[in-house]
Each structure stands twice: as structure tokens, then as C-alpha cells.
Amino acid sequence: MLIGYTKGKDGTLAEAFRTEVVLNSLNPTWITKHTITFEFEAVQTLVFCAYDIDTQFHNIDVKMLKLEEQQFLGEASCVLSEVVTRPSRSLTLDLLYREDPTMSGNPRHCGQLIVHAEECISSKTSVEMVLRCLDLELKDLFSKSDPFLLISKIPEVGLPIPVCKTEVLKNDHSPAWKPVYLSIQQVGSKESPLMIECFNFNSSGKHDLLGKVKKSLAELEKLHSNGEGENLFLTTTVGHNHQNKVLKSQLFVDKFSQSSQRTFLDYLAGGCELNFMVAVDFTASNGNPRLPDSLHYLDPSGRLNAYQRTIIEVGEVLKFYDSEKRFPAWGFGARPIDGPVSHCFNLNGSNNHCEVDGIQGIMTAYTSALYNVSLAGPTLFGPVISNAALIASQSLANGGKKYFVLLIITDGVVTDLQETIDALVKASDLPLSILIVGVGGADFKEMEIFDADKGDRLETSSGRIASRDIVQFIPFRDVQSGEISVFQALLAELPSQFLSYMRSSIDIQPKI
Secondary structure, X not given: OEEEEEEOOOOOEEEEEEOOOOOOOOOOOOOOOOOOOOOOOOOOEEEEEEEEOOHHHOOOOHHHOOHHHOEEEEEEEEEHHHHHOOOOOEEEEEEEEOOOOOOOOXXXXXXXXXXXXXXXXXXXXXXXXXXXXXXXXXXXXXXXXXXXXXXXXXXXXXXXXXXXXXXXXXXXXXXEOOOEEEEHHHHOOOOOEEEEEEEEOOOOOOOEEEEEEEEEHHHHHHHHHHOOEEEEEEEEEEOOEEEEEEEEEEEEEEEEEEEEOOOHHHHHHOOOEEEEEEEEEOEHHHOOOOOOOOOOOOOOOOOOOHHHHHHHHHHHHHHHHOOOOEEEEEEEOEEXXXXXXXXXXXXXXXXXXOEEEHHHHHHHHHHHHXXXXXXXXXXXXXXXXXXXHHHHHHHHHOOOOEEEEEEEEEOOOOOOHHHHHHHHHHHOOOOEEXXXXXXXXXXXXXXXXXXXXXXXXXXXOOOOEOOOOOEEEEEHHHHOOOOOHHHHHHHHOHHHHHHHHHOOOOOOOOOO
């Protein structure tokens, strides 16, 4: 019998499933299938333990078996992303047995385990909805509200993770938004709870909550078929109690249709990969790296600074989607030894190549750069975005099936705002997404302009509009509470941005 566990970030194991018992076999093939929700934005570690079930227990339901009464044969582990990124969707693991788990030393090999994953047909289903609100409350004193909807999935642990946003509608208290598209894979299942929040847009980035509704896709479909509205509510706190105040405002589902589409995993099976890139801010406003109050301070205790933690948290998710695991890494806003200020230099110190090996390679190059450059300024994004776009366009011209993800980590607001916007609009036609994390205590509200979720699409100085939204921005301080879901929120939109590009490209076809 095989038992599957999911492993939490704290190392705890939660039993997910048990297979049937295969009698008298050294080469068992189990037919029990277990459904697990693939979460692109998280590292999902799976642990498998094999047991020999004694003959006297063969007629007992597997769920009732006590493991301490069975013979442990060995265990294997992997990350779900390792399985789904294989063209065959199969991964062969070594089963290992350690005589004494508390002792170090090499474990004994005791066989192999082949893990196979198939995407459920239901996860290929995409839903199109037209959402409308009626009688929204007025928040602005002299005008109607500027409402938009934010749809988030509600995980078992942690904060809601945004998966979709509508456009902002100006001066409208009974708005009907453009169609929104959600894949079942994005939200988990049709029965998974969703939080739909209606906000009044403010340019400061502090949007007013006008009301919210908690519904699954199945319940939203029912609202549509019955032609009914659902009242919005607001949560109020009275003492230690939370109460839901029901509002007169209502949410309507004017359209609800389902269709089957090729998915993110279909494209991976067809040979598409994601290539991770990093750009690190070395401007003087970060503070002297030798001093503990610097954002670049390397703590002797091993505690990661904000730059290191961001590289690890994002890189550990994305590394599985690149078979070569060679990642371009740059710095900007510093003066390399005996040179002028550079707004895009290779983090590894090389004059010829910008790539490093693996996430550890990025961490090593970052540490080395801190000892070999002088922090300077100003903060310019244009050069690193243009460099990333050049690599993406060259890959495309050479028939590559790569989609590039540039992570920019910065402590300040850019000074080349229009040049950055121009570079982003130009890059919106390429297989490229850009994640921006703001570290430190700066006021980052101006950075919100890059993320088209917050308002209109970007426009160049010559009037060209971005073909799609390719930017996600979060301030690192939102992560300080320890809620990892903020990093997950940064990554959660990537599959949608990837699909918006792939589906518009006639040259890239997924495996069917």
C-alpha cells in the first residue's frame, strides 16, 4: 500500500490519500487516483510512503489500517511542479529507507516509485461571466463612485489570493463590467469559495470597499439561471465580534457560460518553459550594506534580508519550469569597480554573460556584487526592462518556446517613469511578464501605475496602448506579517498572463 502526504512549509505532513493493497507483488501498479489542486504560485511538496500489509489485515478497509502494525518499506518525495512539467507527466523517484530516522548517514535504496499526473478534464473548463452591480453606496462626496471588482480564491490557510480584476468604471453606481474569464484550474473547482469585492478606485492606491459577496462559481451560475441578485455585505467589528452588515447594493450575473480551452499545463506538455530573470536595485538609498539598518545588510545569523527573501520565495516556485535552470541576473543603480554608474550590469561580474546557475547562483552573485560595487543612483527601470525584452525577442525570433518572467526588486520609485512605461508597452507584445517588489519604507503609490489592474492600460509618450497587462506590483512590507500568500498573490496572475500571450500567438501550439 502507498500513502501520499502533502508537506507544509513548516515540514508537517498531512495525509492526502491511501491506495488499495496490491497482493503479493514486488512490482505493484496502484489504480487508486487522487485529485489534488495544482497551485502554480506555491511549492507543493508531496511525500509517498510504501508499506507491506500483513496478510491478516488484507480484508480490512485501508482507511482503518494502523501503520505502526505494518512493515515500512521506504519513502520518496517530489514537488508537484516537477511532475506536471515533464512532457510525459511521469517522474521516477528512488524509494529510500533509513534504519534510524534520527541518525545521519546514507539511506538504503529499496526500489523505485513512478508517479504519473493527468490534468482533470474539468480543469480545462473556462468560465465567462458578465457581472453587474446595482445601487452601490456613494463614497465620493461630490460624484458617483469609480467601482471595480476584485475576485479572490479563498485558500484553506492564509489570506484570500486575488485571481481576477475588472476594469474601473468612472462615475457609476450601477456598473456593468466587461466579461471576466476564469479557469476552473485557477480557482480549484466550481464548488471552491470565491470572495468578490467591489471597491471604489482611488489614485492613492487605498481603495474604499463598497461591499463583498462570498460565492462559488456553481452558486454564481445559479444566480444567473434564476435571474436573481445577491446583496453585498460589509464586515463590521463590535468589540471582539465580527458581524456582517447586509447592504441594499446587489450583484447580478448577466452572463455565465462555460467552454473548454487549452490550459497552462497543456502548453507545458507541448514544450513551453518559463525563464526566470532578476534585477536588483543597488541605489544608495538602500543604505550602507555594512550597517545593520541597510536593506542590503547580510546578517551573520543567516537571517535573510528583503532582497534575499524575495529572490528565494519567487525563484523557488519558478525554477521548476526551466529545464536548464540558467537565469539572467542583473543589478542597477551602482558603480562597478573603476567604472561609471550602470543601470544594467551583470550580477555575476562578467562582461560577457548575464546568466547564473540556479537560484543559489543568483544568491551567490548578489552577495558577491555587494562587495564589488559602490551604491549610487538614480533609480532607472528602463535599461533592465529593455534588456529582458531583447532576450525575449531573440528567443522568439529563434523559434524558442520560452516565456520570460523578470523580477525587479527595488527600494524606491523610478525616476524614468515615462521611459519605463514606453519600455513596458513595447514589451507587452513579447513573451514576457514583469514582477515588481518594493522593499523598504518608501511610498510606492506611484508604482501602482505600472500595474494595469489598478486602472487604465499603459500608454507611451507617442500614444501607443499596451496590448496586454504584463506587470504585477507588491510592496514587500505587505509580506512582513509572515503571510506567504502575498508572494502567492504576486505569482497567481502569471498563468493568465502566459495564456493571454500564448493564445494570441499562432506560432505556439500546445500538446493536445
